Amino acid sequence: MSNRATLANAIRALTMDAVQIPNSGHPGAPMGMADIAEVLYNDFMNHNPTNPKWADRDRFIMSNGHGSMLPYSVLHLTGYDLSTDDLKAFRKLHSKTPGHPEYGYAPGIETTTGPLGQGITNAVGFALAEKVMAAQFNKDGHEIVDHNTYVFLGDGCLMEGISQEAISLAGSFGLSKLICFYDDNNISIDGNVDGWFADDTPKRFEACGWDVQSIDGHDADAIKAATEKAIASDKPSLICCKTVIGKGAPTKEGGHHVHGEALGEEEIAEARKHLPWPYAPFEIPDEVYAGWDAKEAGAAKEAAWNEKFAAYKAAYPAEAAEFERRMAGDLPADFEAQANKFIAEVNTKEESPATRVASKGALNGFAPLLPEFLGGSADLSPSNNTFNDKSVRINDDHGSASMNFAGNYISYGVREFGMSAIMNGVTLHGGLMPYGATFLMFSEYARNALRMAALMKIRTIFVYTHDSIGLGEDGPTHQCVEQIPTLRMIPNMAVWRPCDTVETAVAWKDAIKNDARPSVLIFSRQNLPFQKRDADQIANIEKGGYILKDTDGTPDVIVIATGSEVHLAMEAAEASDKKVRVVSMPSVEVFEQQDDAYKESVLPAAVTARVAVEAAIMDGWWKYVGTNGKVIGMTTFGESAPAPELFKYFGITTEAVSKAIDEVA
Numbered sequence: 156m157s158n159r160a161t162l163a164n165a166i167r168a169l170t171m172d173a174v175q176i177p178n179s180g181h182p183g184a185p186m187g188m189a190d191i192a193e194v195l196y197n198d199f200m201n202h203n204p205t206n207p208k209w210a211d212r213d214r215f216i217m218s219n220g221h222g223s224m225l226p227y228s229v230l231h232l233t234g235y236d237l238s239t240d241d242l243k244a245f246r247k248l249h250s251k252t253p254g255h256p257e258y259g260y261a262p263g264i265e266t267t268t269g270p271l272g273q274g275i276t277n278a279v280g281f282a283l284a285e286k287v288m289a290a291q292f293n294k295d296g297h298e299i300v301d302h303n304t305y306v307f308l309g310d311g312c313l314m315e316g317i318s319q320e321a322i323s324l325a326g327s328f329g330l331s332k333l334i335c336f337y338d339d340n341n342i343s344i345d346g347n348v349d350g351w352f353a354d355d356t357p358k359r360f361e362a363c364g365w366d367v368q369s370i371d372g373h374d375a376d377a378i379k380a381a382t383e384k385a386i387a388s389d390k391p392s393l394i395c396c397k398t399v400i401g402k403g404a405p406t407k408e409g410g411h412h413v414h415g416e417a418l419g420e421e422e423i424a425e426a427r428k429h430l431p432w433p434y435a436p437f438e439i440p441d442e443v444y445a446g447w448d449a450k451e452a453g454a455a456k457e458a459a460w461n462e463k464f465a466a467y468k469a470a471y472p473a474e475a476a477e478f479e480r481r482m483a484g485d486l487p488a489d490f491e492a493q494a495n496k497f498i499a500e501v502n503t504k505e506e507s508p509a510t511r512v513a514s515k516g517a518l519n520g521f522a523p524l525l526p527e528f529l530g531g532s533a534d535l536s537p538s539n540n541t542f543n544d545k546s547v548r549i550n551d552d553h554g555s556a557s558m559n560f561a562g563n564y565i566s567y568g569v570r571e572f573g574m575s576a577i578m579n580g581v582t583l584h585g586g587l588m589p590y591g592a593t594f595l596m597f598s599e600y601a602r603n604a605l606r607m608a609a610l611m612k613i614r615t616i617f618v619y620t621h622d623s624i625g626l627g628e629d630g631p632t633h634q635c636v637e638q639i640p641t642l643r644m645i646p647n648m649a650v651w652r653p654c655d656t657v658e659t660a661v662a663w664k665d666a667i668k669n670d671a672r673p674s675v676l677i678f679s680r681q682n683l684p685f686q687k688r689d690a691d692q693i694a695n696i697e698k699g700g701y702i703l704k705d706t707d708g709t710p711d712v713i714v715i716a717t718g719s720e721v722h723l724a725m726e727a728a729e730a731s732d733k734k735v736r737v738v739s740m741p742s743v744e745v746f747e748q749q750d751d752a753y754k755e756s757v758l759p760a761a762v763t764a765r766v767a768v769e770a771a772i773m774d775g776w777w778k779y780v781g782t783n784g785k786v787i788g789m790t791t792f793g794e795s796a797p798a799p800e801l802f803k804y805f806g807i808t809t810e811a812v813s814k815a816i817d818e819v820a
């Protein structure tokens with residue numbers, strides 16, 4: 156059997172050789188953290204390489220995602236379906252080994268990392284999901300949910316502001332099964348970090364309620380002892396590991412160039428002597444593979460869990476079936492029928508509240524169907540209307556620090572980015588469907604987490620209220636103008652801006668149903684009038700855009716509107732002596748996904764006289780109205796005044812739509 160140093164050197168060798176092929180990548184972090192990875196995987200990780208999705212596996216997250224060759228090496232060595240050829244294809248088009256770890260490529264990669272700070276925040280979501288699933292499903296003598304979340308992170312993750320949001324929440328929640336290893340190498344890209352990162356990191360974490368240990372990150376015994384202590388702790392744990400970046404590269408270790416530059420053939424040759432690693436590139440001796448191989452042990456661990464689960468299933472068959480359904484991400488079998496029934500009920504009520512209120516109504520309709528909902532808000536629950544009749548607080552709002560993890564609602568505090576990246580972690584963990592809210596304006600604070608959800612093709616639901624100048628007196632700091640159009644630009648993201656109660660319920664249904672993309676649901680602060688529709692029109696809302704009001708024969712003009720401007724279009728159409736069709740387009744992206752025949756039926760190419768109206772920056776609408784069309788929208792920031800005055804001041808009125816109709820027709 157190989158000794159620990161040799162096993163760790165296998166990571167170093169695979170890293171330096173893989174990075175050398177494209178002459179691009181980051182050898183420093185994997186070589187520096189190799190000893191930690193060796194101890195963690197060989198002594199602690201509960202995982203099964205032949206079933207990377209085993210429900211109760213420990214999760215591993217490389218938050219310093221530039222060090223991607225570390226997880227790739229470990230996954231290869233422990234026996235995942237990641238071959239030597241896959242490692243040689245590092246950073247090549249469509250390889251399983253992209254520059255940063257991407258969810259859905261190599262098996263065993265739990266989340267996409269690279270944007271620093273988000274991996275640790277995802278990990279808080281994983282650890283939170285573990286606690287919630289355990290509280291919801293475990294029974295006396297049946298601990299079917301019981302796993303740790305392990306994180307590697309670097310100086311960069313800790314410099315990012317989002318890490319403070321994550322650390323603070325993990326401490327408040329007491330996420331005792333979250334164990335982080337900090338690659339304390341004193342180096343980031345610009346050099347030695349003392350000039351820009353002089354924090355007392357242990358004190359910072361201690362202040363947030365974490366257990367902190369400081370060790371030599373190259374001392375296997377110390378790593379092992381610290382990990383044992385961290386596992387036993389009832390707090391989240393940080394293990395500060397003093398390391399040498401690029402350890403093993405004889406002339407380059409410890410310097411900042413090794414962070415993100417290939418070592419070069421000469422240095423690699425010297426490293427082979429220095430480590431020592433007397434083997435050819437990608438040659439791993441059998442005894443080294445044997446030292447790493449986790450297939451047999453992993454299968455045994457999973458088999459033991461399967462037995463546990465079988466006993467649970469015998470005692471609690473309904474709960475076991477729910478657990479399996481939820482971990483698979485499937486909706487209840489009758490969801491579609493129940494959802495449509497609910498939407499029909501909403502339609503018969505013909506109510507005209509603000510869509511943020513309609514959203515609460517939709518949650519009250521859907522939440523009884525979906526015990527997997529994990530709701531929340533970044534300290535705007537009363538404004539966002541996200542706390543619904545089925546909501547049960549996890550964190551108390553009356554001064555108790557104790558947690559009720561069997562609940563389903565979280566006050567995230569004022570942490571929009573943290574909330575969003577935590578929700579992504581919760582989604583990725585499985586078993587829960589997170590939605591979280593803030594004002595639409597503060598989607599800006601969260602934006603990269605939205606992009607990551609879209610990139611990972613995961614179902615995270617981002618709820619945003621107070622969508623435009625329609626919020627009124629809070630003024631231009633809170634009034635969205637560019638947010639709606641720019642959110643629409645994120646690939647694989649559905650953005651919904653419904654105009655009334657029925658569209659709101661359909662938007663929620665669509666977000667719930669689509670498990671391969673995130674959704675943004677945008678709601679108004681102000682009341683919006685109910686629109687009458689027939690059954691076909693209601694069915695067509697799910698197509699993103701549909702004819703809300705039509706005329707006999709070919710229309711003279713088509714007016715396209717969303718959200719709070721739909722009723723302006725309807726009023727102008729009523730008042731016009733022209734044949735005006737009104738198209739409500741609550742989701743441009745979903746409409747774009749329809750077939751050409753449907754799109755042509757809604758927006759016939761022959762009808763070129765077109766107007767679009769939306770209280771936002773107008774740029775996106777020209778593709779539908781053409782250069783001869785008219786767009787009514789915003790060109791500047793808002794102003795501080797009551798909403799009706801603002802709509803008048805900015806010229807977003809029924810009269811303006813009427814005038815535009817006359818100008819284009």
Ligand SMILES: Cc1ncc(C[n+]2csc(CCOP(=O)(O)OP(=O)(O)O)c2C)c(N)n1
Nearest residue numbers: 184269270271309310311312342343344414
């Ligand atoms: C949000 C974000 N900003 C910037 C970068 C670019 N970047 C990648 S690694 C890095 C420095 C990270 O330093 P550290 O975490 O200490 O990594 P080490 O050099 O020790 O491997 C930077 C700035 C990034 N990936 N994400």
Ligand SMILES: [Mg+2]
Nearest residue numbers: 309310342343
């Ligand atoms: Mg560093």
